[in-house]
Amino acid sequence: MPKCVIDGREVEFSPGENLIEVAKKVGVEIPYFCYHPGLSVVAQCRMCAVEVEKMPKLQTACSTVATDGMVVKTRSERALANQKSVMEFLLINHPLDCPICDQAGECDLQDYSYEYGSPYSRYTEERRTFLDLDMGPVIVKNMNRCIHCTRCIRLGAEVLGIREMVATQRGNKTEIATIDGRPLETDYAGNYADICPVGSLLLKDFRFKKRVWFLKKTATVCEGCARGCNMDIQHDANVIYRCTPRENLEVNQYWLCDEGRFNFHYVHDADRIMEPAVRADGELKMTEFGASLDAARAALKGKKAAVLLGTDLTQEEAKLLQEFLPKYLPNASVFHFGTPGIVSEADDAPADKILKRKSKTSNLHGFEKLGFKGLKTLPTGLDAALVIRGGRATLPELKGLSTVGIGVFTREEAATFSVVLPGLTFAEKDGTIVNFQGREQHIRRAIFPAGNCKALSEILAMWAHGTGGNA
Amino acid sequence: MLLKTKESLIRRMYLVDVAKGLAITIKNFFFAPKITIQYPEERRKYSDRFRGQHYIKATNGVENCTACMLCPTVCPAECIHIVAGERPDKEKYPVQFEIDILRCCFCGMCEEACPKDAIKLSTIYEMSTESRDVYDRSFLMEQRGNK
Structure with a gap:
């Protein structure tokens, strides 16, 4: 098998794997926002840029395929400076409303901000703000928090087979929205909330119910249909708060349908007969x-x-x-x-x-x-x-x-x-x-x-x- | 083995020592500054950092709290219970905010953890009641002992 060196550690990999996946094998974490193993690679968040020997510029790890003998430095001075700058750019417009946001605790931006960002903001101008339209019964959108990773757009187009999410405007004003502000039509809308790395797309059902760090996960299988998608039941103090998909490439990949996701509600139904x-x-x-x-x-x-x-x-x-x-x-x-x-x-x-x-x-x-x-x-x-x-x-x-x-x-x-x-x-x-x-x-x-x-x-x-x- | 020493008669009667001790007693009884105070009439001044009864700070009549749940997270006595909700003028606010004051250990960590300067411990220390009620939202919202 071909080998490459990541941060001084030698790794074997199978041809075609990108640097993020290869680095994961030796426990080297490369931060990323727009990359998702179940979606196409666009390399637009620039967070995963790493230094590769013999290449003059930093390379985005998600779009760089590992080759034999490659020497990669993920924590070099240039890579760290890039990560810090990207974090600063992303946080320019990101509101500091983590106390309100349901994503807090499982937010990539929050975690990376601690790890790679600067503790102070130099930005003094006004932040951009958007007015959010209703997105139907499953998802609640908050465009102000968006970092334009476009995972949701790609999820709709590539996995769900419905191009309902689009990016309108350009640059700083880019807005992710549904076409004509229509509500989401797909039966898999809950996945938008799962793949969103920040709190832009969140579940309405779970809104303000519980902070995520209280939840305990039990790995189980959905009983919604004969597929048996792998999922986690997230619960606290004997109450189920939500279900999230668990990766299993042979059954459900990374996804879960809304029917299975919200099926758990009958467990706590007030109408359920609980005594003989x-x-x-x-x-x-x-x-x-x-x-x-x-x-x-x-x-x-x-x-x-x-x-x-x-x-x-x-x-x-x-x-x-x-x-x-x-x-x-x-x-x-x-x-x-x-x-x-x-x-x-x-x-x-x-x-x-x-x-x-x-x-x-x-x-x-x-x-x-x-x-x-x-x-x-x-x-x-x-x-x-x-x-x-x-x-x-x-x-x-x-x-x-x-x-x-x-x-x-x-x-x-x-x-x-x-x-x-x-x-x-x-x-x-x-x-x-x-x-x-x-x-x-x-x-x-x-x-x-x-x-x-x-x-x-x-x-x-x-x-x-x-x-x-x-x- | 005990050491026997020969003391004089006067010394053995302890008269001098008794007089000395009595002098100290009399000095303290009549002339030393008094520590005890007449409590309900007289009150002691506590430090501004004293950790007493809780309240939720409000700005222009609106509570500062956004129900971020950091105080129940950090609370070692697990005495804070919050239910979050939404209303037109505020995205997230505490619908229910209860402090089981009998469990509270007045460590003040909730005040430290609060990102919104909402939960505060006042210097009020007279909290005895005849029932085991918890402090609810409306009670905590009264700006009692505001600082």
Whole structure:
């Protein structure tokens, strides 16, 4: 393999890699704003300029491909002077509103300003200001903070396939805006906030909710569709505040769709049933596990029942049910459900050109692998149903059946149910899900279960032992 | 082993020493400057840097605070709770600003961390109450002991 020398350290690299990536391998940090591994290289922020031997001028590391025998100095006098000057130029117009800005704490400009910038500003003229138009329901723009890296423009054009962000005017007056001030149309608008190195494009949903340094990250997988994008759940004190994509080049690259990004809201839904409930006098009344399990057993005993399993359950839960159901509900017919119209693996296809799949549940392919059958129409002559799901699978019509629900339901969804045993969402349990490529991915518990919700294994164990646990 | 010394009778009666001690007592009792003060009527002057009851400084009736959350970040007692919001005349302001004064250790780090000169510790030290209330926004906004 070819070798080059960066700051006196010898590095092996594969041909075609640029200097930023090569330097990362030996732990040398080259600062950059406009470069992003998932986007094209434009080399316009000039922050990554480094000194390369035998080249008369500084070279931008993002656009310079490493060659054999190259000698690079990232901290030479000229490189440092350049970094300091670039920082000064960028901060000329950048407002000092870090206390207000949600990006503070994960802001590239803030971090580099400490590391490479000057602590004082020599600028005395008035800063440029802009009036910001609304950008739709996902993104809030603050043009005053923009440093013109154009990552957002390139993201739209190259990844999302929609040229909605443009740069108008020139030079100091350059403004990043949507065409004619239209709101953003893409379903992937949250990525604009992720790639923005400063606080120009921020999530409306997360606005002023929490300072980022309080948030803890749990690496997990999105349950929004059969792709299983890798993401981090960011949470603090048992509350989820946002989800951000995690790099995985074979599944989702660096991106996450808005549906998956904001899917976590149902975990904290005020309408979610978090205590065991039994229907009495036409209303769901809160009880304890003992009483509601008795009611659940009674509702299914001696009836012709169907067991419906949501494909948002994990492999572990599905396997457990495969053992449990033949023993305790031997006469029931078992189906899986998830998305209307998606019955088997064959129905699952890409829903757009980027990430989304047609199956809106995460584990359809895992259920098929275990041999469960999909639900086309309910068999006739049924008089009871047991529905087990994680909170995302779309419920089929269950009118006229005495229904027992185990899992995550809102009051509205459980309107016809006779018993509800509250289960866990994807953020509250560990498990494995299988995506459309057959890739087994791990979901991890980020927060503790809400209310009196219990894991499916616990509920089934109580069912099997004929007890109500501690309750 | 104890050393035995032969002292005179006068010396052994300690009369001189008792008189000396009594002289010091009398001197201090009648002539030394008094330390104790008659508290509710008389008050001591504390330093301007004294760290007492908190308040949020306001300029022209608008709070200086922008809810940047640096004070709850730095607070070692974790007694400050802020909820940020937006209103037409101010991009970010504290909708809720609570100080659990019973947990506060009056270290003054919140005042030091504040970039907006908003949270201040006044020299007020009379804070005893009959309930365990927390200081809420409206209480803190009164410019009590403004400095």
